[in-house]
Amino acid sequence: MKITDFAVIFILLFLPFGVVSDLRVQNQREVQQLEMKYTSALRTAVQGAGVVLSQNERQEREAGYGSDKFFRVDKEEALHTFLHSLFLNMGIDGDTVAQRALLDYMPALMVLDYDGYYAFASESYTDEHGQAVQGPKWSEKKPYAYVDSVGNSVGFTLDNYVHAYDARNHRWVEGFQKELQGQTTISLLNDPEAFEQVRRSTIVHSIQEDLSRLINLHNEKAAHNGVSYTFTLPLISQEEWYNTVDDVGLMAFIQGIPVGDRYYNNYGFGGGRVVRKQAVIGGVESDTGMKYFYRESCPAPFKAEERFTDEKSAAAAGYFEYKCDNDNK
Numbered sequence: 001m002k003i004t005d006f007a008v009i010f011i012l013l014f015l016p017f018g019v020v021s022d023l024r025v026q027n028q029r030e031v032q033q034l035e036m037k038y039t040s041a042l043r044t045a046v047q048g049a050g051v052v053l054s055q056n057e058r059q060e061r062e063a064g065y066g067s068d069k070f071f072r073v074d075k076e077e078a079l080h081t082f083l084h085s086l087f088l089n090m091g092i093d094g095d096t097v098a099q100r101a102l103l104d105y106m107p108a109l110m111v112l113d114y115d116g117y118y119a120f121a122s123e124s125y126t127d128e129h130g131q132a133v134q135g136p137k138w139s140e141k142k143p144y145a146y147v148d149s150v151g152n153s154v155g156f157t158l159d160n161y162v163h164a165y166d167a168r169n170h171r172w173v174e175g176f177q178k179e180l181q182g183q184t185t186i187s188l189l190n191d192p193e194a195f196e197q198v199r200r201s202t203i204v205h206s207i208q209e210d211l212s213r214l215i216n217l218h219n220e221k222a223a224h225n226g227v228s229y230t231f232t233l234p235l236i237s238q239e240e241w242y243n244t245v246d247d248v249g250l251m252a253f254i255q256g257i258p259v260g261d262r263y264y265n266n267y268g269f270g271g272g273r274v275v276r277k278q279a280v281i282g283g284v285e286s287d288t289g290m291k292y293f294y295r296e297s298c299p300a301p302f303k304a305e306e307r308f309t310d311e312k313s314a315a316a317a318g319y320f321e322y323k324c325d326n327d328n329k
Helices: 003-053 075-090 096-103 192-224 238-244 311-316
Strands: 109-112 116-126 132-138 142-147 153-156 161-166 171-176 249-259 262-271 280-284 291-295 303-308
Touching: 003 075, 003 249, 003 262, 075 096, 075 109, 075 116, 075 249, 109 192, 116 192, 142 192, 153 192, 192 238, 192 249, 280 311, 291 311, 303 311
Parallel strands: none
Antiparallel strands: 109 116, 109 249, 116 132, 116 142, 142 153, 153 161, 161 171, 249 262, 280 291, 280 303
């Protein structure tokens, strides 16, 4: 047998393996590109929704002076922004059939508010006509609630402000933990370290428990719609959970989208925190009557008279700038 015959036999034997290997590499590359597209779309959508959460139209909804984390979140606008961005970047903007199909792979959206959270998921409910329907809707706000062994209850927030019930004295109190320390019989409020640990764990546990319930309900709906994938609570480290519940924001979960020979699973969080710029104070020097403006962090020796949003407004009102080494601009 000639050597060319051996060459032909070799090619005939191993060419299929090479073709299959090349196709497998190409398929893996396409899967990776698709997963990157989905991840980019999800992150962009949650980030945009997080920003919208804290863009308040009315003055009374702006962050309060007492807390940089207090906002009245606009969950409806955040949901609209999230879905519009997600559909657009997924390439299904305007395709209502594909959009409904994508929602079948989203067991829940969670909006974290200052003193509680909302869940957007498919639920059974009664519509305005008294008919039983199944569809996505917002839950009522669910508080970050904690009850101790003696009946005291504490409603936590994303910072140290609380609404608490003192069971022994039968009274409600509210304020920051450091203000209430030693003022009630609630032991948790008297231990800053334990308070912070319980506060975070209570918020995380509340969301995890509700999310597990919603995922179980979503599994029932998915099975009814012919989706064979089993949705599960995503594995998120405790540290990441704690970082997530630090500010108002939106969490979105996507699971079970077929990509190649596997499934795409991911979640995203978009925070809505806005760092409040310190107010400008207008004060008067008692000896001379001179008017100065300064940031509220500055320990200026003046009697505060007015509050401004910026230096230009203070200067227009006749105040001169006071140089302060501790001024945080």
